Amino acid sequence: MTRIFPLLLATTTLLLATSSTAQSNREHPSTGLHSLFVAAGKLYFGTATETNNLDDPTYQNILSNPLEFGQQTPENSQKWGLIQPNPGDFAFNNSDLITDLSKSYNHLLRCHTLTWHSQLPPFVSASSWTPDTLRQLLTTHITAVVSHFGSACYAWDVVNEALNENGTLRSSVFLDVLGEEYIALSFNIAAGAAPPETKLYYNDFNLETSPQKQTAAVELVKSLQAQGVKIDGVGLQAHFTVGQTPSLESLTATLRRFTDLGVDVAWTELDVAHEDVENSSELAVEQQAEDYVAAVRACIEVERCVGVTVWQFTDKYSWVPGTFPGKGDACLWTADYQRKSAYWAVKGFLEGWVARMNMTGALVGGNGTGIKTVTGSKGTFVGVTSGTGRLVGSVSVGLISSCVWLALKMI
Numbered sequence: 001m002t003r004i005f006p007l008l009l010a011t012t013t014l015l016l017a018t019s020s021t022a023q024s025n026r027e028h029p030s031t032g033l034h035s036l037f038v039a040a041g042k043l044y045f046g047t048a049t050e051t052n053n054l055d056d057p058t059y060q061n062i063l064s065n066p067l068e069f070g071q072q073t074p075e076n077s078q079k080w081g082l083i084q085p086n087p088g089d090f091a092f093n094n095s096d097l098i099t100d101l102s103k104s105y106n107h108l109l110r111c112h113t114l115t116w117h118s119q120l121p122p123f124v125s126a127s128s129w130t131p132d133t134l135r136q137l138l139t140t141h142i143t144a145v146v147s148h149f150g151s152a153c154y155a156w157d158v159v160n161e162a163l164n165e166n167g168t169l170r171s172s173v174f175l176d177v178l179g180e181e182y183i184a185l186s187f188n189i190a191a192g193a194a195p196p197e198t199k200l201y202y203n204d205f206n207l208e209t210s211p212q213k214q215t216a217a218v219e220l221v222k223s224l225q226a227q228g229v230k231i232d233g234v235g236l237q238a239h240f241t242v243g244q245t246p247s248l249e250s251l252t253a254t255l256r257r258f259t260d261l262g263v264d265v266a267w268t269e270l271d272v273a274h275e276d277v278e279n280s281s282e283l284a285v286e287q288q289a290e291d292y293v294a295a296v297r298a299c300i301e302v303e304r305c306v307g308v309t310v311w312q313f314t315d316k317y318s319w320v321p322g323t324f325p326g327k328g329d330a331c332l333w334t335a336d337y338q339r340k341s342a343y344w345a346v347k348g349f350l351e352g353w354v355a356r357m358n359m360t361g362a363l364v365g366g367n368g369t370g371i372k373t374v375t376g377s378k379g380t381f382v383g384v385t386s387g388t389g390r391l392v393g394s395v396s397v398g399l400i401s402s403c404v405w406l407a408l409k410m411i
């Protein structure tokens with residue numbers, strides 16, 4: 001654990017490298033959430049999107065900004081009910097528009113989702129299946145869909161939301177007819193149809209907040225691995241509520257439980273909703289900003305966390321108010337496309353992190369007992385190292401956001 005004790009030199013503004021204020025960041029239009037996240041070592045900062053946003057020029061302007069976004073997930077159009085509404089009747093027209101969009105914006109595409117209990121067409125949910133006919137149905141569906149998108153998909157959420165809050169497997173047509181085997185089966189069919197580089201994910205919600213569900217998901221991954229099933233990642237949806245978002249420590253511990261199993265992780269559907277939009281206070285606005293920063297920071301601190309996807313970036317298209325009346329205001333941009341405090345806080349945090357990372361990166365080269373001076377991209381860095389070459393602490397002097405600062409860092 002690293003602690004930073006900043007002292008200030010000759011400036012008017014107090015600035016902590018880890019939590020900078022809003023004002024400083026508006027001065028850097030040349031950076032954005034994705035560009036900073038990539039500079040911090042991550043693969044993407046992305047968003048859910050859908051075809052109903054295609055004719056919204058302001059939306060597309062922000063989505064296509066390569067500084068802000070590097071990934072998208074179709075919110076609905078790859079779900080079973082829309083993509084195979086009737087037996088053998090595959091409707092790829094909507095989802096193909098998203099695929100084309102992601103290609104034209106040079107975005108990674110997380111594909112979503114293959115086997116899920118919800119948004120199923122009646123022919124799947126209301127028919128009576130035998131294990132054999134249901135296995136055949138899953139094979140036909142997953143093979144057709146995965147083959148259709150091929151290498152356009154960076155990742156697939158193969159199985160979505162298979163667990164109850166108490167850690168048991170959720171009842172669904174798949175579980176009820178096939179038992180637990182449907183999960184491994186879905187992964188195996190997907191692996192057989194997808195290019196080998198496609199990342200296959202298990203995706204679920206409340207893994208961050210429900211200990212029993214989290215443990216069950218860990219056991220599920222272990223069980224798939226023990227069966228030799230290809231599983232590359234766990235997607236944690238991260239649908240949070242302002243003030244009820246787990247702490248940074250808790251979020252990193254959650255992510256590490258999965259990365260310890262040798263799989264990637266990602267926040268796949270991040271949003272932080274106000275419980276009661278009508279009555280939300282100024283305090284809640286700041287709390288939302290802190291909650292977003294905690295999630296983004298947890299992903300940075302866990303090496304195998306590859307990226308963050310927000311579940312829409314603007315309240316204009318957020319699913320929250322429609323699903324949970326009274327809740328909302330969950331996104332980084334308002335419904336009329338103003339950046340919120342939460343946006344500025346995330347960006348400010350990332351700017352501070354990347355700047356500090358560059359300096360500490362330079363310092364790691366120091367060796368032997370004594371004081372080393374390294375000039376990095378952000379100023380001169382003075383390091384204190386022990387006789388074994390281990391870095392025991394450092395003093396840095398640098399320039400971040402037009403602010404000269406001095407920090408004592410102990411390791």
Ligand SMILES: *[C@@H]1O[C@H](CO)[C@@H](O)[C@H](O)[C@H]1NC(C)=O
Nearest residue numbers: 051085091092093094095097
């Ligand atoms: C795709 O096809 C469906 C079914 O034919 C239709 O309802 C929908 O409007 C089409 N979407 C687009 C974007 O053309």
Ligand SMILES: *[C@@H]1O[C@H](CO)[C@@H](O)[C@H](O)[C@H]1NC(C)=O
Nearest residue numbers: 164165166167168169170171
């Ligand atoms: C777990 O939760 C499910 C869904 O709410 C419920 O049907 C089941 O009875 C619960 N099982 C136990 C052991 O509590």
Ligand SMILES: *[C@@H]1O[C@H](CO)[C@@H](O)[C@H](O)[C@H]1NC(C)=O
Nearest residue numbers: 275276277278279280325326
């Ligand atoms: C806001 O708070 C007031 C007072 O507690 C309450 O009467 C009202 O129902 C709340 N509004 C909403 C949307 O819950």
Ligand SMILES: *[C@@H]1O[C@H](CO)[C@@H](O)[C@H](O)[C@H]1NC(C)=O
Nearest residue numbers: 039351354355356358377378
């Ligand atoms: C950090 O270093 C990288 C690589 O040298 C550079 O591209 C980037 O602009 C630097 N970022 C900051 C904030 O200094």
Ligand SMILES: *[C@@H]1O[C@H](CO)[C@@H](O)[C@H](O)[C@H]1NC(C)=O
Nearest residue numbers: 364365366367368387388389
């Ligand atoms: C630091 O010193 C140790 C011990 O002498 C040596 O093994 C190591 O290679 C040195 N590292 C650098 C970066 O010079």
